[in-house]
Amino acid sequence: MEKHFDSLPKDRQDQLMAFDRLLTIMDELREKCPWDRKQTLESLRHLTIEETYELSDAIIENDLPEIRKELGDIMLHLVFYAKIASEPLPNKTYQFDIQDVLNGVCDKLISRHPHIYGDAVADSEEAVKQNWEKLKLKEGNKSVLSGVPASLPALVKAMRIQEKARGAGFDWDEKQQVWEKVQEELEEFKQNFDIETGNAIDQREAEGEFGDLLFSLVNYSRFVDINPETALERTNKKFIRRFQYLEEASKADGKSLSDMTLSEMDTYWNKAKELGV
Incomplete structure (x- = not known):
């Protein structure tokens, strides 16, 4: 259902204007900046992976300012991909833009939630997941x-x-x-x-x-x-904190890790645990 911009709540208008600002800046950068002009779908790929991991780290640390920053970086990448895909190029037989992307995901969400936008019934999280997988198979997926x-x-x-x-x-x-x-x-x-x-x-x-x-x-x-990934990453970070405490505390005592026994190292390690490091 289409909505007129002026009829939208003020906060939604502000959100749309912020998105329009990003699209405008992307257009300008793609036209005027040598680095941005040079980028391709392939060249951005590894950068997007890096940004995704940075967002993951921020979420693990529950660092909301950093989460906000990393979400912005990822949003930029999504807009960048859509901008590149919209440009007419030689031997390019298929194009789409950010409108196609957004409408596509909206259509998918509506079709995958028939218990909200249709007559289906799903009164639990498990039922929603089962319906989701059944719908994907109907859409053409050969395997769950x-x-x-x-x-x-x-x-x-x-x-x-x-x-x-x-x-x-x-x-x-x-x-x-x-x-x-x-x-x-x-x-x-x-x-x-x-x-x-x-x-x-x-x-x-x-x-x-x-x-x-x-x-x-x-x-x-x-x-x-x-979540095993989250659990293991928290353990990784805990190990890093405690090992770095071991390095710093032993150095402050004039000791070198290469000259210490495992028992001596364990003393610092246990101290880190006592301190809640």
Whole structure:
């Protein structure tokens, strides 16, 4: 349903004007700036990945000013891609602009939410997810899992695979069953090592069993409402903070890590834990 700009609430008018300002600046930069003129869809790709990770870091840190900044950077990239795609070029047979992008996602949201914009019923989050996957198959997806990007990091991919399989009804019933699977996979992993020496009996087989173990742990994390990617990243950051405390505190005491025993290092490490580092 089309709306007249003047009939919109003041805050919505301000939002639209801010978006129009960004589109105008993008037009000017693409025309006048040597760097912006040179960019292509391909050249922006790695920069967008970097910006996405920076947003992820800001979210982990719950740094709202930084989240606002990184959202702006990503918004710029989205507008940039649409601007490039809208430009007529030799041998270019397909074009779209930001209006096509926005209308496309709006149409998809409406079609994927028939419980809001149609007669379907979905009274729980799980029902919404199941409807979503069924609709994607009707739209032409050959597999429930075809929407999982091949280039996703393995940990994130594992969770997305499991979520999509659950949307199709392929999942465990109880978390206890999943925990039993974790223990089973741990035992199978342990069987691939000589416990006395720690050497793998079959390195490739051990790698496969370790992958199965990780996959089952990711599976269990869903049942206890833990995001494994977030959990691991928080642990990474905690380790970095404590190790840097170890470096700084030992240096302040005139010690060098290369000359310290593990026991001496543990003293600083435990102090970091006591201080809540």
